[in-house]
Amino acid sequence: MQARDAIGASGAIGTSPPRSLEAPSRRYGEKAIQGLLALCAIVSVATTTAIVVSLLIPTLSFFSEVPVGDFLFGTDWAPTFAPASFGVLPVVVGTLSTTLWGMLVAVPVGLLSAIYLSEYARPGVRRVVKPVIEVLAGIPTVAIGIFALIALSPAIGKVLPFMVKVPPFSAGVAGIAIGLMIVPIIASISDDAMRAVPGGLREAAYALGATRMKVATRVVFPAAISGVVASVVLATSRAIGETMVVLLAAGASPNLSLDPGSSVQTMTAFIGTTATGDIATGTITYDTIFAVGTLLFAMTLVMNVVAIRLVRRYREVYE
Amino acid sequence: MARHENRPETAREAAAGRASIAVRPEFRQGANAGAKEKMFEIENVTVSYDGQPAVKDISLDIFKNEVTALIGPSGCGKSTLIRCLNRMNDLILGAEVSGRLLYHGQDLYGPKVDPVQVRKMIGMVFQKPNPFPKSIFDNAAFGPRVLRMKDIEERVEKALRCAVLWDEVKDRLDQNAYEMSGGQQQRLCIARALAVDPDVILMDEPCSALDPIATGKIEDLMVTLKEEFSIVIVTHNMQQAARVSDRTAFLMVELDATERSRWGRLVEYDETEKIFTNPADSRTEDYVSGKVG
Ligand SMILES: Nc1ncnc2c1ncn2[C@@H]1O[C@H](COP(=O)(O)OP(=O)(O)O)[C@@H](O)[C@H]1O
Numbered sequence A: 001m002q003a004r005d006a007i008g009a010s011g012a013i014g015t016s017p018p019r020s021l022e023a024p025s026r027r028y029g030e031k032a033i034q035g036l037l038a039l040c041a042i043v044s045v046a047t048t049t050a051i052v053v054s055l056l057i058p059t060l061s062f063f064s065e066v067p068v069g070d071f072l073f074g075t076d077w078a079p080t081f082a083p084a085s086f087g088v089l090p091v092v093v094g095t096l097s098t099t100l101w102g103m104l105v106a107v108p109v110g111l112l113s114a115i116y117l118s119e120y121a122r123p124g125v126r127r128v129v130k131p132v133i134e135v136l137a138g139i140p141t142v143a144i145g146i147f148a149l150i151a152l153s154p155a156i157g158k159v160l161p162f163m164v165k166v167p168p169f170s171a172g173v174a175g176i177a178i179g180l181m182i183v184p185i186i187a188s189i190s191d192d193a194m195r196a197v198p199g200g201l202r203e204a205a206y207a208l209g210a211t212r213m214k215v216a217t218r219v220v221f222p223a224a225i226s227g228v229v230a231s232v233v234l235a236t237s238r239a240i241g242e243t244m245v246v247l248l249a250a251g252a253s254p255n256l257s258l259d260p261g262s263s264v265q266t267m268t269a270f271i272g273t274t275a276t277g278d279i280a281t282g283t284i285t286y287d288t289i290f291a292v293g294t295l296l297f298a299m300t301l302v303m304n305v306v307a308i309r310l311v312r313r314y315r316e317v318y319e
Numbered sequence B: 001m002a003r004h005e006n007r008p009e010t011a012r013e014a015a016a017g018r019a020s021i022a023v024r025p026e027f028r029q030g031a032n033a034g035a036k037e038k039m040f041e042i043e044n045v046t047v048s049y050d051g052q053p054a055v056k057d058i059s060l061d062i063f064k065n066e067v068t069a070l071i072g073p074s075g076c077g078k079s080t081l082i083r084c085l086n087r088m089n090d091l092i093l094g095a096e097v098s099g100r101l102l103y104h105g106q107d108l109y110g111p112k113v114d115p116v117q118v119r120k121m122i123g124m125v126f127q128k129p130n131p132f133p134k135s136i137f138d139n140a141a142f143g144p145r146v147l148r149m150k151d152i153e154e155r156v157e158k159a160l161r162c163a164v165l166w167d168e169v170k171d172r173l174d175q176n177a178y179e180m181s182g183g184q185q186q187r188l189c190i191a192r193a194l195a196v197d198p199d200v201i202l203m204d205e206p207c208s209a210l211d212p213i214a215t216g217k218i219e220d221l222m223v224t225l226k227e228e229f230s231i232v233i234v235t236h237n238m239q240q241a242a243r244v245s246d247r248t249a250f251l252m253v254e255l256d257a258t259e260r261s262r263w264g265r266l267v268e269y270d271e272t273e274k275i276f277t278n279p280a281d282s283r284t285e286d287y288v289s290g291k292v293g
């Protein structure tokens, strides 16, 4: 292209009028498109800002009535009773419990599925299995919650009674249901990350006498680690933020315990049951909802930041 | 494809307007091979991808402690052929190897042979340097670790010395391999292959991504390495084949009568000197003198 232009230009010396270097039009269309694109980007920035602000205002009002220490480290959670008590730890632990049990299922199942899909499955099998796994991600969470309540909980309770102490509610069962729900996030994103690892690295390892398992675990997995961690972080965020499943299957009693068999209330379940629309603005109950929401937001944010730092530090960069 | 397969060999070649290649014993081995120890005996090997042959009916013997070069125009199946020697083709779906391939007299494709064991003994270096995104040390140590060998540090040092890389990297073994130059990366890949004490090293155009100085270093390396190892190298660089190899096989693309399918054929195999100064086949002469290809 450049060469042709050069030839064209040299051929034109003295025979045609000098070419203008100015744009033939003002390119309004291009400017309009550019504006539109910027606008779209601004929409999401503005939304995030609006959410943060609308969370923060009632939160600040909450902390003008409840000391931060009482909230963060208190172990008695009864914000809607009289006398009210605002120790948030029981619901935080409830969230940690369901998330923990969920990740205990989702991480191994998701990663092993990803390794299978990316390193073992034949293309034909993969073409069928991957979409099927991904369909699981599209099932409405309310359906998963019902499934946990009426199928999973009785079944698990029968085989492992310690998992369901107050039938049918159980932090462990809700966690397992959440875990199954987020397996596709981990499996699908990790599979993509592992398949993006250059084939040359696999060949190098095979040529050294590595078995398929060694190639997968020692070469492909570490090279794909940033994608893998990203998938786990995304899945954890989903688990922490999941509301419907815990609302239906985890019970509603705040409980400062990681025991998978006990019934718990999570932060999201508290918000879900309390924010019913008939609570008046400005009441302490109203502000409590936002304080819990802010804490939830902060927890997810911190987890994301920590994960990004870790990935930067340990990832393997291939060219 | 099967349709062409059924037609007699000679008819197809006559149709393609080419003389058929006689497989005389001295042709399979080249001159002065009598006393040498055979490493590979390749007999009538055909490799197909999805039923389409990529190389056809290759027969040649490869000897111990020699550098054997495979030359020919691109697409003639040099990579396909060399990848048979350590069963790398097993990793490609749809690749199929027929014929007989002996390694120290054992059938490489025998029913009980484990390709993983084969690759422990027959290492490979690829066209594009492909170090792992790990430290220099971890790259060289990868094979020994995977194979649960002992004395990892000694092995790594020995391999890096063998690949004439030790002095350049001994003070920065924990640096990422990607921080090295392309030539160093390729020598690291050679060191990585040497670290597991292979018997043979296969090199598929190991210098094609490198500058002339880095290429020179790798060529010198090959000449020293053949004392201890046997080397098979694919190259499209004829000067390189002439400089480093003891024996050279020349492959060429052959078309079928309809010119719709093509595959690689061995045209001539002999001592490198003979191939480059006094080839028996006029096509070899045309190729090495730069008239075609
Ligand atoms: N993985 C593969 N799948 C299908 N065809 C292949 C594959 N690899 C090589 N081929 C075909 O086999 C022929 C020989 O290729 P190759 O061995 O790479 O030749 P060379 O190394 O001499 O350039 C080519 O026609 C190529 O298209």
Ligand SMILES: [Mg+2]
Pocket (backbone or CB within 6 Å): B078, B079, B080, B204, B205
């Ligand atoms: Mg090639």
